Amino acid sequence: MEPLLTFAELASLMSSRAGVAIDAAELERRSDSAFTELGLDSLGLLGIVGELENRHGSVPSGAEMCRTPREFVELVNQSMPAGA
Amino acid sequence: MTRRVAVTGIGIVAPGGVGVPAFWDLLTAGRTATRGITLFDASGYRSRVAAECDFDPAACGLDDEQIATADRYVQFALAAAAEAVRASGLDLAAEDPWRVGVSLGSAVGGTTRLEHDYVLASASGSRWDVDHRRVGPHLERVFAPSTLASHVAEAHGAHGPVQTVSTGCTSGLDAIGYAFHSIEEGRADIVLAGAADSPISPITVACFDAIKATTANNDDPAGASRPFDARRDGFVLGEGGAVLVLEELEHARRRGAEVLCEVGGFATFGNAYHMTGLTTEGLEMSRAIDEALAHARADRTEVDYVNAHGSGTKQNDRHETAAVKRSLGEHAYETPMSSIKSMVGHSLGAIGAIEVVACTLALARGVVPPTANYEVPDPECDLDYVPRTAREMPLRTVLSVGSGFGGFQSAVVLRRTGAR
Amino acid sequence: MDSPTKRRTALTGMGVVAPNGVGADAFWKATKEGVSVLDPISREGCEHLPLKVAGEIRSFDPASVIEGRYLVQTDRFTHLAMAAADLALEDARLDTADGSPFAVGVVTATGSGGGEFGQHELQRLWGQGPRFVGPYQSIAWFYAASTGQISIRGGFKGPCGVVASDEAGGLDALAHARRGIRRGTDAMVVGAAEAPLAPYSIVCQLGYDELSRSADPARAYLPFSADACGFVPAEGGAMFVAEEESAARRRGAPVRAVVAGHGATFTGTAGWERSREGLARAVRTALEDAACAPEEVDVVFADALGVPEADRAEALAITDALGPHGSRVPVTAPKAGTGRAYCGTALLDTAAAVLAMEHGVVPPTPGVTDVCHDIALVTGLARTAELRTALVLSRGLMGSNSALVLRRGDAPT
Numbered sequence: 001m002e003p004l005l006t007f008a009e010l011a012s013l014m015s016s017r018a019g020v021a022i023d024a025a026e027l028e029r030r031s032d033s034a035f036t037e038l039g040l041d042s043l044g045l046l047g048i049v050g051e052l053e054n055r056h057g058s059v060p061s062g063a064e065m066c067r068t069p070r071e072f073v074e075l076v077n078q079s080m081p082a083g084a
Numbered sequence: 085m086t087r088r089v090a091v092t093g094i095g096i097v098a099p100g101g102v103g104v105p106a107f108w109d110l111l112t113a114g115r116t117a118t119r120g121i122t123l124f125d126a127s128g129y130r131s132r133v134a135a136e137c138d139f140d141p142a143a144c145g146l147d148d149e150q151i152a153t154a155d156r157y158v159q160f161a162l163a164a165a166a167e168a169v170r171a172s173g174l175d176l177a178a179e180d181p182w183r184v185g186v187s188l189g190s191a192v193g194g195t196t197r198l199e200h201d202y203v204l205a206s207a208s209g210s211r212w213d214v215d216h217r218r219v220g221p222h223l224e225r226v227f228a229p230s231t232l233a234s235h236v237a238e239a240h241g242a243h244g245p246v247q248t249v250s251t252g253c254t255s256g257l258d259a260i261g262y263a264f265h266s267i268e269e270g271r272a273d274i275v276l277a278g279a280a281d282s283p284i285s286p287i288t289v290a291c292f293d294a295i296k297a298t299t300a301n302n303d304d305p306a307g308a309s310r311p312f313d314a315r316r317d318g319f320v321l322g323e324g325g326a327v328l329v330l331e332e333l334e335h336a337r338r339r340g341a342e343v344l345c346e347v348g349g350f351a352t353f354g355n356a357y358h359m360t361g362l363t364t365e366g367l368e369m370s371r372a373i374d375e376a377l378a379h380a381r382a383d384r385t386e387v388d389y390v391n392a393h394g395s396g397t398k399q400n401d402r403h404e405t406a407a408v409k410r411s412l413g414e415h416a417y418e419t420p421m422s423s424i425k426s427m428v429g430h431s432l433g434a435i436g437a438i439e440v441v442a443c444t445l446a447l448a449r450g451v452v453p454p455t456a457n458y459e460v461p462d463p464e465c466d467l468d469y470v471p472r473t474a475r476e477m478p479l480r481t482v483l484s485v486g487s488g489f490g491g492f493q494s495a496v497v498l499r500r501t502g503a504r
Numbered sequence: 505m506d507s508p509t510k511r512r513t514a515l516t517g518m519g520v521v522a523p524n525g526v527g528a529d530a531f532w533k534a535t536k537e538g539v540s541v542l543d544p545i546s547r548e549g550c551e552h553l554p555l556k557v558a559g560e561i562r563s564f565d566p567a568s569v570i571e572g573r574y575l576v577q578t579d580r581f582t583h584l585a586m587a588a589a590d591l592a593l594e595d596a597r598l599d600t601a602d603g604s605p606f607a608v609g610v611v612t613a614t615g616s617g618g619g620e621f622g623q624h625e626l627q628r629l630w631g632q633g634p635r636f637v638g639p640y641q642s643i644a645w646f647y648a649a650s651t652g653q654i655s656i657r658g659g660f661k662g663p664c665g666v667v668a669s670d671e672a673g674g675l676d677a678l679a680h681a682r683r684g685i686r687r688g689t690d691a692m693v694v695g696a697a698e699a700p701l702a703p704y705s706i707v708c709q710l711g712y713d714e715l716s717r718s719a720d721p722a723r724a725y726l727p728f729s730a731d732a733c734g735f736v737p738a739e740g741g742a743m744f745v746a747e748e749e750s751a752a753r754r755r756g757a758p759v760r761a762v763v764a765g766h767g768a769t770f771t772g773t774a775g776w777e778r779s780r781e782g783l784a785r786a787v788r789t790a791l792e793d794a795a796c797a798p799e800e801v802d803v804v805f806a807d808a809l810g811v812p813e814a815d816r817a818e819a820l821a822i823t824d825a826l827g828p829h830g831s832r833v834p835v836t837a838p839k840a841g842t843g844r845a846y847c848g849t850a851l852l853d854t855a856a857a858v859l860a861m862e863h864g865v866v867p868p869t870p871g872v873t874d875v876c877h878d879i880a881l882v883t884g885l886a887r888t889a890e891l892r893t894a895l896v897l898s899r900g901l902m903g904s905n906s907a908l909v910l911r912r913g914d915a916p917t
Contacts, residue, residue: 017638019576039573042361043639046295054635064296128634182769182785192646193617193668202626202704209630212623213549216707224711224901228615229647229668234902238772243782246770246904247676250614250647250668258665265683287622290629290637297642353606354655354664359643368661371606489643490652492664 003077004056007031010048010069017051018044031070038069045072052076089267090336090343090501093172093329094441095164097280099135099322099428102144103167108445111453112474116427118320119305123284131298133308134284135322135429139163150235153222155194157282158235160325160434165236165276172329173341174274176240185244185272186237187263188327189255189279191433191488194226196285201226236276236327244272252488253393254352255279256326256436257496261350263330264496273332279437280325289321295360297397307457309430311394311423312401312469314462319395322429326437328444333501345447345498348380348481352494360489362399366407369485369493373411376495382481384412387419389452391443391484392469394423395430400487405465407485407493420477422470426456436486436494443482443498450478513682514752514759514913517596517745519588520855521697523559523738523842527591530563531852532859536886538868540841542721542736549703555710556719558701559738559843577640578653579618580739584697585650586657588743593658596745596757598691600659607690609662610655612743613669613677613847615900616698618645619705626704654693654743662689667847670900671807672768674741674850675908679766681746690751695743696847709737712901714811722871727808727837728815730876735810738839741848742855758913761858764893765794765909772903776814780821782905783807783897787825790895794909798826801833801909802891803866805853806879807899808837809844818897819877834866834889836882841870850898854908857894861912864890 008024015021020039030038035045042064049064060079066072094104100117101107110117118135126132137160141151144163154162169176176184201223205214225231233248245266249259256279263277292298299318301308309320336343353375355368377384390412393404409416424442431438446452451474458471485495520527524534524541534541545551545558566575566583569590574583600608622645628636643649647668655664663684667673674696681692700709709715716734718724725736752759767789771782791798804826807818823830838856839849860866866887875881896908 017576018640019571019573021572041358043295043359043577043643044573046639050294050635050639130634186770190668191648195622195645198622198708199626202623203630205704205707206627206630209627209632211549212627212703213552214623214704214707216553216710219707222711223708227705227708228670228902229617230615230670230673230900230902230904234670234770234773234904237770237903238774243770245676245768247673247768248668250666251651251664252646252648262665262680265687269683286634287626287629287637287641290634291625291639291641291645293634294637294639295642352663352665354610354652354661356605356655356659356661358656359649359652488648489646490648490664490666491655492648492652 005073005076010073013048013051014040017047027069032068034067087268087270088333089264089347090331090333091328091345091444092331092336092341092343093168094444095167096326096441097137097139097160097163098324098438099137102137102139110427111424111442112451114454114456114472114474116306116456118308118429124286126289129289130293130300131289132302133299133305133320135320136284137323154235155197155226157190157280158232161188161232161236161280161327162239164278164325164327168327168329169240179274181241181243183244183273184242185266185275186233186242186246187259187275187277188233188236189249189259189433190229190232190281191250191252191255192281192283192288193229195288196282197226199285199287232280240276251492252490253432254436254486254488254492254494255433257486257494258352260437260440260496264347264350267330267332273335275330276327277330278327279434281432281434282323283432284321284323309396309426310457311396311426311455312465313458314460316396318397320429322431324431324434324438326441343501344444346501348382348499349376349497351375352492355491355493357491362403364402364406366403366410369407369487370410372493372495373483373485376497380497380499382497385415386481387412387483388479389446389482390419390421391439392421392423393485393487394425396425402464405467416467420452420468420470420475422453422455424453439484440496443484447479447482447498447500451476511686512749513685513746513763514749515744515761515858516747516752516757516759517592518855518858519591520742521561521564521584521588522740522852523561526564535838535856535867536865538870540870542724542843547701550706553706554717555706557721557724557736559736560701561740578644578649579621580699581618581697582650582653584699584740585612585743586653588695588697588741589654589693592743592745598745605659605661607662608660609664609684609689610651610660610693611665611677611680612651613667613673613696614647614698615670615846616700616705617647618649619700620702621645623702623704660693669847670902670904671846671849672898672900672904672906674847675896675898675906676768678763678908682763685746685748691745691747693743694746695741695851697741698846698848699739700737700846701739714809714901725810725840726872727810727840728877728881729872729874732810732812732815736843738843738845740845742851760913761861762911764911765790765796768906770903771905776811776817779899779905780817783818783821783899784824786905786907790907790909796893796909799829800893801826801895803860803894804833804835805857805896806835806837807897808839815877819879822879831878832880834882834887835879836866837869838867840872850896853896857896857910861891861894864888
């Protein structure tokens with residue numbers, strides 16, 4: 001099954017929703033770095049959560065508290081199988 | 085010789101308390117004025133609770149022109165200013181108008197009306213090239229944030245320094261602080277100082293929804309604002325206005341005015357940290373407290389009551405508790421600290437002025453207002469928050485603090501006359 | 505600490521973002537030459553509106569001066585303010601690394617806030633629904649956005665303030681910074697930049713009777729002339745680094761000017777003739793504050809609203825306050841070539857005044873040829889003159905009047 005959220009999609013959301021430019025490969029390589037180290041603040045993550053909610057109806061609670069891209073991607077994909 | 089600054093009149097429009105008597109009754113009874121939003125249909129929103137004013141401008145003495153041309157938040161300020169001037173006993177027509185100033189704060193100004201007319205001009209958000217023929221009259225006066233101080237200055241014939249201050253949620257404290265400075269420095273003898281906001285509109289509710297800053301406790305509107313309580317989950321949006329007559333002390337004494345209290349000190353700093361985020365240490369707010377106390381020549385052990393910002397967000401209440409402990413040391417544990425936002429909500433820029441009015445009344449009447457809805461202690465918030473019931477006690481020195489988006493951290497010290 | 509009155513305020517850095525130039529050099533070249541850049545509005549969504557001419561900044565690329573995230577997270581008015589603050593800090597070479605972060609504060613003035621950002625989010629809300637409003641709306645639209653962002657980006661934890669005012673608030677912000685320095689802050693980053701040309705922002709301004717409806721850029725804004733038909737709005741402004749003078753001199757910073765005096769009054773919105781007394785009183789207060797005799801004023805940067813009764817009131821106020829010197833002293837209004845950027849206007853005038861004193865040149869009032877008031881308005885070509893003291897005047901559409909006295913940086917104290 002295709003994951004709902006890939007690092008490429010997250011990188012694209014970071015750019016469109018928060019103006020943080022990072023390429024997908026680098027995001028995946030640094031996926032255990034804190035979002036803040038990658039330049040994404042708490043509001044930016046909330047904006048990404050909001051965008052995913054609008055696309056998919058809901059996002060697991062606590063998503064906006066995730067510290068790293070890996071935590072975030074795993075939480076979103078575990079709780080929301082594609083097509084849900 | 086230092087010019088001292090007296091408070092000789094107060095006026096207020098607050099949720100559940102239009103006018104000083106009703107406001108004080110609400111606070112001392114520990115009643116809450118938070119409820120489901122009625123000002124617009126909030127059914128599609130995450131947070132549907134607010135603290136609204138049941139406000140009748142005509143009953144508050146506003147004339148037809150003021151009702152027709154002034155935005156709701158400006159009307160709050162006009163009503164509060166009229167009440168404050170009346171209470172002060174001043175005959176402003178007999179004063180030198182060039183020595184009378186106005187200093188009022190607002191965080192979001194006319195956004196409610198701006199949004200209303202935007203909807204008309206854009207055919208409900210369907211076009212970027214908005215149609216100017218569809219908007220209502222006097223929109224230019226709504227667009228200009230200085231309309232707030234301008235309206236109040238015109239109503240009272242003030243020709244001295246007139247300013248509108250907009251430092252987010254510290255606007256009210258800062259407007260009072262700047263007014264205090266202008267009298268202290270000799271630029272004015274009398275300043276009508278305070279703040280007003282009426283932000284309960286779709287755009288403001290939606291923007292706080294987007295950052296989950298407001299409560300989602302829609303099932304219990306009356307109990308939704310829970311500052312310092314472990315169950316707190318965000319602030320309750322409010323509205324209102326408050327104005328104080330600040331007057332050079334000798335000027336007040338010469339005319340035999342009743343001095344409610346003195347403004348002793350003010351300070352503000354930026355946290356240079358994040359537009360909405362707060363540190364856990366509260367260093368910058370603590371510094372504002374220290375400077376305001378030093379300005380008032382008050383030792384930290386003299387603080388009898390802290391009126392908290394106490395918005396009821398997780399991070400704010402923790403931040404503020406840390407800041408107060410940093411400034412007051414062990415004395416913090418012996419000092420009552422309450423948040424009236426538990427009762428009247430968080431009216432953004434207005435609340436600082438509403439809280440200074442509450443502090444003035446607390447000093448004058450020897451009663452500390454409570455933190456309503458406070459039941460479950462949070463280990464990170466371990467001070468005396470005056471749970472649910474007002475407390476009678478003599479007060480000589482009180483501190484009011486505020487914190488705002490943009491990183492603003494402000495503190496005002498009020499003292500009973502003769503307390504220094 | 506020195507007594508408050510001994511702590512003088514020096515301007516040590518200047519950053520300009522104006523319709524006629526980004527950066528002080530470009531701005532001064534255009535200002536000195538009296539070039540007008542007023543032009544038909546080119547912004548998307550404004551074509552049909554009855555306001556036809558404005559002062560747009562077309563040579564500003566925010567992406568080249570500030571980090572990309574700010575392009576998404578803040579409004580154009582904050583982009584302009586941040587860019588101007590950067591230029592000012594660079595000019596002042598203010599090194600804050602060793603000092604206390606509490607020693608530097610920030611104050612900005614604004615009368616329009618983040619209108620373009622706000623219109624986008626309103627369109628999301630009403631076009632798509634409340635859940636489409638983004639998180640940055642909470643920090644981008646409100647008036648405090650620029651002060652907050654500059655404070656955070658620079659690590660400035662000193663007193664931070666926002667004057668949300670009409671035009672005169674630009675000078676009031678400088679006065680506010682000066683008070684901060686008198687009260688013990690070492691330096692303040694101070695100024696204003698506005699971006700009021702989004703479609704809905706323009707719709708909001710159309711109610712001003714004073715707004716010029718002329719479609720001819722050469723005729724739209726001709727203050728003090730018989731053809732005066734209102735003012736043209738603009739975007740832009742300037743930021744300064746203000747420092748306690750002796751500390752600035754100790755660190756070898758070039759003191760470009762000293763903020764010597766300020767006065768502010770209010771005369772309301774019921775008729776411009778009332779601003780005559782209000783402005784004259786503001787000037788007298790500012791001169792007294794600066795211990796400056798009227799005859800010492802070498803140049804006046806006028807408010808120059810471009811409305812006949814307002815121009816008349818200002819011309820009379822200048823002679824009321826300065827006496828016979830008032831009809832001889834050179835008066836100028838470079839803003840006739842750029843338009844009025846609300847709170848940013850008086851900051852641009854302050855920048856022009858500092859540059860004029862440094863170069864010994866009074867810039868002209870672009871476009872104006874006939875002067876129908878009893879003042880010595882400089883028109884046509886710039887005029888060479890020894891300038892030690894400048895007076896900057898500003899009035900606002902909500903009724904404020906403000907006056908600022910500047911002394912040249914090398915003028916004896």
